[in-house]
Amino acid sequence: MKRILIAITLICAQGTLLAQDHVKISLGDVLARVQESNASIKVSEQEAKMAKYDYQFSSSIFLPQISVSHTGITTTNPLMAFGSKLNQEILTQADFNPALLNDPDQIENFATKISVEQPLINMDGFFQRKAAKTTMEAKDLQASRTRDYLDFEAQKAFGQLQLAHRAVQVLEKAYEAANANLNTAQNSFNQGLLQKADLLEVQVRVTEVENQLNSAKSNVKNASDYLAFLMNEQGNVVYEPTEELMPNDLGESAEATLENRADVRAMDLVSEAYKANMRAENMTFLPRLNAFASYEMYDDQIFRADAKGYIIGASLSWDVFKGAQRFAKVGKSKTNYEKSKQEYEQYVAKSSMELQRTRRMVEDAHNRLQTSKLAMDQSEESLRIRTNRFKEGLEKATDLLMAEAMYAEKQLAYYQTIFEYNQAQSLLTFLTKE
Known part of the structure; x- marks a missing residue:
């Protein structure tokens, strides 16, 4: 029984060590691994290959x-x-x-x-081949757009990892400061300079920061898991970004024509394929x-x-007459073509709306970035003053705790704003990429 307990202990210890395996990674590495191994990209490429084989199959009309x-x-x-x-x-x-x-x-x-x-x-076969070729081109464009989207998603996931690590750093400093204030408060309480209620408030603050720190560490693991999922990698690894979370100024994005974007062109080609199928059904007469x-x-x-x-x-x-089969197929193919045109127009309108909204999002995030930086600097100065006054017995514990909590909150808000600003710019780049 003793040997079993020892074995279980060793296994648990090994599992803990594996769970704490940290790997440094850069944004460039993430983008390269996602493009190479992501499952969604592989699926889209297989769909493009299937469409290519459908096009090759249609060559039977002249071979x-x-x-x-x-x-x-x-x-x-x-x-x-x-x-x-x-x-x-x-x-x-x-x-x-x-x-x-x-x-x-x-x-x-x-x-x-x-x-x-x-x-x-075989006139219907010619138009069926044209539809197959158009579908193949649409699938190629969709596969290309999938790669672009996974680039954007990888940048977002890496930013989430940076934000999570930054939150841990902020809360670790806040935890150290809270413990230092607790020691000061304990000494003041022992000297009879602080009431029991004030000491308990400081202890509660330490517990709150500790809970926030544990939650932030969990967010690091969650962000690492999602990053591993995007890279199609297995294992319980905690990634550490080699780049710090900083505002990325990508400059002014060019005025893009939505009709030239890969996904919009793919939608247009899908509509053309339905049109070719409609003409093929008409040619069966x-x-x-x-x-x-x-x-x-x-x-x-x-x-x-x-x-x-x-x-x-x-x-x-x-085939002079085949019941009502061909009339029904012609009507259905025409309806599919009209539906695809409506879907294309709706997609372009929605994409245009998303593009305008993202432009405003970038501008708003840039304004919030400046405001949150000033707020963080102000709260830091306020905490410094109140900490010095508290050590001299000139400040209440409640005021110090509020200033400490405010500084940590403003720091987290600032880094959250950096993340939102970077993501808004990445999204704008993704939406304007042709």
């Missing part, structure tokens, strides 16, 4: 279909026996005897056939022209060809 077959039979069927002899070019005058025609002897027939079918005019040819070899022994022949021809087929 020939070639097949080779070798068939062997043995029969006493009157028609099959007579036809087999005829194909083998071994028919004689005696075979026209009615008795032999009606009750032939068993005969073997081996046939080798090479067939070629060549589409000539037209006839189809196909050429065909076959070269046939016959013998009564396997893999031999003493008799040969060929067939060459063309087929003009026209």
